[in-house]
Amino acid sequence: MSSTRSDVSVLIPFSNENKEKEETLRQCPSVQVSEVIFSNIDEKETLLDYVQRVKKLVAEHNVNIILPTIDLSTFVHAAIAKDFPHIPGPSVESCYLAFHKAYTRQYLDSGESQTPYDVVDLDSPTMLQDAERALEKIGLPAFVKPAAAFDTFGVAKVENLEDLKRALLNLRTMRDENPGFTSSPSAPFFKDYFKQYLDVEKHPLALRDVVIVEPYLDAVALYTVDGCVVDKEIVPWTITDELRFDHQEAKFMTVIAPTSEPADLQERIWNVYMGVMTRMVQFGFNNCFTNIEVFRMKDGQLRLCEVNARGSKQMQGCYRQSYKNANQDYVYLAAGRGMKYTTPPQTGRWSSAYIVKFDKLERPGNLMDFDQLEKLKSDPDVYILLSAGPDDEVTNFTGSAGCHFCWVFTYGDSREAMIRKLVDVLKLITDELRFDHQEAKFMTVIAPTSEPADLQERIWDVYMGVMTRMVQFGFNNCFTNIEVFRMKDGQLRLCEVNARGSKQMQGCYRQSYKNANQDYVYLAAGRGMKYTTPPQTGRWSSAYIVKFDKLERPGNLMDFDQLEKLKSDPDVYILLSAGPDDEVTNFTGSAGCHFCWVFTYGDSREAMIRKLVDVLKLVVKKPERLTYPVHYGM
The missing domain is CATH 3.40.50.2300 (Response regulator)
Structure with missing residues (x-):
């Protein structure tokens, strides 16, 4: 350049x-x-x-x-x-085709398989009948979203016709009650502009408030693909991954750069991008940035999700440390000056772009600690973007995938270090981590601990204090475990004491510690055996209880054939308390019901978590019923 x-x-x-x-x-x-x-x-x-x-x-x-x-x-x-x-x-026209979701499907979709769609006019006197016709064409479950909205506004999954009718009426109400809100269906806001600058006879939907109805795509992965067009030449920049949150209808959020996918899959993703961008250039797109989002389906096919005729705030934050000489704005500044651009090289640093979304907004200062946000400005591994101050008024959007006013970017020399930094930042500025959608927030043992030595020493002090008292009351020749909370102020508090071994810990001991078996301690009791703290092997392990919000026939919830096959996987261990046709019981008020424990192992924390996510995708038939969903970035 x-x-x-x-x-x-x-x-x-x-x-x-x-x-x-x-x-x-x-x-x-x-x-x-x-x-x-x-x-x-x-x-x-x-x-x-x-x-x-x-x-x-x-x-x-x-x-x-x-x-x-x-x-x-x-x-x-x-x-x-x-x-x-x-x-x-x-x-x-090129910007409009990228913006309007129905016309994106009609003119730009170059995925390996195309997604069917239909549109419903919010102002049509036959709107409800049109909704029924759309579902007959698309099938169920389906996804509905305004054709000319952004920021995931109005996105909703529908399971039946009544769901769709309710979503349409909600969108129409939101529009009518907020006529100046541009994220809602807002044909009056655009109408005069499109009449002057767009061929509305060719694109008649430009003058109407319509929603697009598509099949609900239960994809296994989503990628953001970024690049620019300079003097009509398409220049690819980067592919990034997105984390999957299975407890949400809009499952994908949080960009991670660079991608971890293999080269052959990256090549296929770039082919989709080049196909879309070739069409964009044919419609006059030039001297601009653009990014597309691509789904990878269960059958391996790639499908276009959406096209954005602009740079990405999330990607720009990732470029700061993960790529060399990569700034989207600078491409715009030099447009039309004969500059030649190439794909920016990676720096070796990892980055994440996390949108801090809440299910419902209130005063921002009640949700996030703005003093801590200010302090984080001096951390070289953190970058914060805010669209509101602590006392600003913020808006909740009906049917959206969450509301936000903050973006958090974290960086690290490894994917694990970057994710750990993200977790630490969110713990510092908000309570929105752990399994906070549950009343019983903590589940899933991970061994060994990642806490620093000084904190571990304090935790052991609590344990020794409890056990000294237990011994005074006659406890001997047995295993025991305690659970300890760490509070916001850093204090440690006792949660509970168990005068027995732990099924979860026993599963972790199999690969994370040497010569560690709780049962053997009992077998040798009274024989003068001396035990020491078992050394770590360097392997990571997780003990995950597969809890569902409500039980039914186990074979309907989990694939027992796949569970059987997993017995030969050295990085997986399965414990079952019921067979596929056994009767199981739901417990009122519990944190979920279960009949299966999954243990996974790996040479790194990241590999172990990835194995856990992969196993659950393979064996859980109804992931939406899990009370503790997991994802790759945990």
């Missing part, structure tokens, strides 16, 4: 003043930024009103670069590029 530096005046639409952003832009090595103009839409403006006002700013300030950062700003960019030929940018 080489060029003589030249002055550019930059306008960032849909954005408030941001000193950090401005400083970063001024550090661009290829151009000299003379001015950065932040502009945001007024409350009563339509999209066309706003574009007309931005055009005046462009003329007054001699702007020659538009920098889009969200979906809506791509339309401003495209309109300005059309009206000011000296400003490089995409066509309105």
